[in-house]
Amino acid sequence: MPIDLRFDATDVALFADLYELTVSAVFFERGMNETAAFELGLRRMPPNRGYMIAAGIERVVEALEDVRFDPAAIEHLQSLKLFKDDFLDFLAGLRFTGSVRALREGAIFFAGEPIVEVSAPLIEAQIVETLLLNQVGFATMVATKAARCVSAANGRRLVDFGPRRAQGADAPLVAARASYLAGFNGTASIAAGRRYGIPVYGTMSHSFVMAHDRELKAFEDFAAVFPRLSTLLVDTYDSEAGIHNAARIGQRMREQGVKLSGIRLDSGDLRDLALRGRRILDQAGLSDVPIFASGNLDEYRIAELLAGGAPIDAFGVGTALAVSEDAPAGDFYYKLVEYRDEPRMKLSAGKASTPGRKQVFRAHNDKGMPYADLVGLVDEGTVTVAREFRPPPASVSPMLETQMESGRRVMPRPALEDLRARTAEDLRQLDARLKSLRKPPEFPVKTTAALNAMIIGEKLKAERRQE
């Protein structure tokens, strides 16, 4: 019997909201299971975001390759007394046989653009709705938050300290991966380090210092056992006295030819303490010992500390990263855009959808900097679309790539390190104004003439569906 914290194959199969299975049962009964295309995207940019980093796609592709209702899942559905046996038999044999076009994991995108498109028999595409929204939504919010911290830290090292604040047992894994993708240097989570090969970092706990009768003895003990991990937490009692104690240890270590790894500040006025700490360490001849800071940090606070001249070399970001604190959820949608080769459109007030299968075309200037996107139809040619950009682009890239066909991955699984390097490069080329932490300008996202024409026609058709 698995303990409650574990999340197993049956949970994955039953991750759906009830309605995904009830509407599927009706589709099944009515013989409606032709090819449908669903689009996952973001309705509007979260506050203060000038760009988004797509994430969660690799996990979703893997889940789709393996999606199946195991016997325990079928047995549970049977127990609900809602579904007929022929539908349950159908579910028991169901595999994902569709295609997925998606942004590269780590790609930059903006509101109003498809991130993932699923084309599959209607029922297959419908039952994975919650799974896709849940996985892509959260990972994307964290990757974006992390990229903002990376901008703010301006080259200083960043570590994910969020597992204790994350929402549930899976979130630390998602957050560690997404933040590493976006440029963090590692995570505190051993489980995430194991699963994704991410570097794992840690300093020491307050309880470690408190369990010793003397702070100095605690520092000595730790440095003796883990000289290479000897970042000493100095704020258990008085931070300044703690820094002096750490400096004493650092000097003793140096006499033995070992370098103190750093000191960590975790409370109080971090700017002031970092300035004092730097002075104390420098005066002790420990100018190569870095200062690590943590404690309610986010991109805004990191930028403020560095603008104030705080000599901090590395930051641990916990809560703000793990829950994407100022924007814990994005307004993601997963909507039917085509069924039986016909575009479909929803008109709901304030939540209208855009019909048809699409491609996102990104225009770059001669320096490789993206300056506008056009969302067009899937079969529009890049050359044709390029003519619609003003000013004319140096190059245009189609952003959605086919990642699955007939239920199988079509490209080798990309290495996280490679995705991370490409994300760093994309962020380097991005217009610096979009990276403003507050009120960035809006990146121009428009629709192509062909998609515009389709929207107008489909709106009329959609209105008639209520007659």
Next chain:
Amino acid sequence: MPIDLRFDATDVALFADLYELTVSAVFFERGMNETAAFELGLRRMPPNRGYMIAAGIERVVEALEDVRFDPAAIEHLQSLKLFKDDFLDFLAGLRFTGSVRALREGAIFFAGEPIVEVSAPLIEAQIVETLLLNQVGFATMVATKAARCVSAANGRRLVDFGPRRAQGADAPLVAARASYLAGFNGTASIAAGRRYGIPVYGTMSHSFVMAHDRELKAFEDFAAVFPRLSTLLVDTYDSEAGIHNAARIGQRMREQGVKLSGIRLDSGDLRDLALRGRRILDQAGLSDVPIFASGNLDEYRIAELLAGGAPIDAFGVGTALAVSEDAPAGDFYYKLVEYRDEPRMKLSAGKASTPGRKQVFRAHNDKGMPYADLVGLVDEGTVTVAREFRPPPASVSPMLETQMESGRRVMPRPALEDLRARTAEDLRQLDARLKSLRKPPEFPVKTTAALNAMIIGEKLKAERRQE
């Protein structure tokens, strides 16, 4: 090979932050593994919260009963090349042998009070830090958010629609359970329904309506297959026209002696649409057909809709609940309060801890309403502490209960339904002012004279630990 979404026993074992294992390795090497007490609590109330609902405790107790480093976990730790073999052997044999005193799952508490106290050999208590903070923190934030929605809904039904917005694969399970505990009527999540026996609800997807050529046909199909789940989603195109179509279906169903389950509004001006919808349904002789509303709802919006006279009978709450949107993480701590029978105290600026093992004493007036808490020492008698309350209480309850001893649960596992009923009763007895959605008053939480004396003495001792 488990797919990436699954969270298995090795993940549970390695849920710790790296520092929990490095400091434990030092403790091990130095022979420091005597009994330690750690306290988990909340430093300050999240914005607009007048009370908190404790949750996640049952899951933690279960995890503690089963915590162990399996061979895969040990192998991974070995691969990090940080730990000596004798420590890894020790971890391989480690079980949780300690005690847990905690609030009842669903109990009301306030900032500055212990929620969980773990007493165990130092290393056992240290390595579960991240696990406890992660599980109790999120579940508590969601349960509290849910209780606020329950207050706002004032008797209307509430369903958790959050799984698609939740942060990762585990969060929907935690959120469904915590919100049900706090008074929700059920969840959209099939997986959560299965795991916790929570009622599962659902209506229909926009894609269901869109895949049909006519909205009316979609409604007909659905009502034919699931007459008892026939809550028709009316906002895919024009909501008012959709309500008229739903009313036609409702009338036809009635002719066949079946009742339409409801209509669901999901966008637009919900108050206006509910008023119109009620009128349309009533005029069609369907005054017993309820109106269900969803779409960016939270406790504030629910209260506003009902104050505005919106005739809404049930609410689906998604994002705001699933991520506890206005307070996605609380400032929870897990701190050493005693080692080798000696109190321990941390002085960090703004994050000082309170030493010693404790009890929370709650004073009730003669109507059973709690009006003040005193945090005292674990061995203080209720009768003695009762004398410290002004005005004198009609009764005083000690809030922390022993839930585990020697690593085993001491009470039978409580049924979720029973916990839910007790939470409802606690909320009923709570001072209504504390349930204000905005700027509630602060519930008086003070420390007993005995704890005060200990704090003063320990502060002096702690200061000397840096000499």
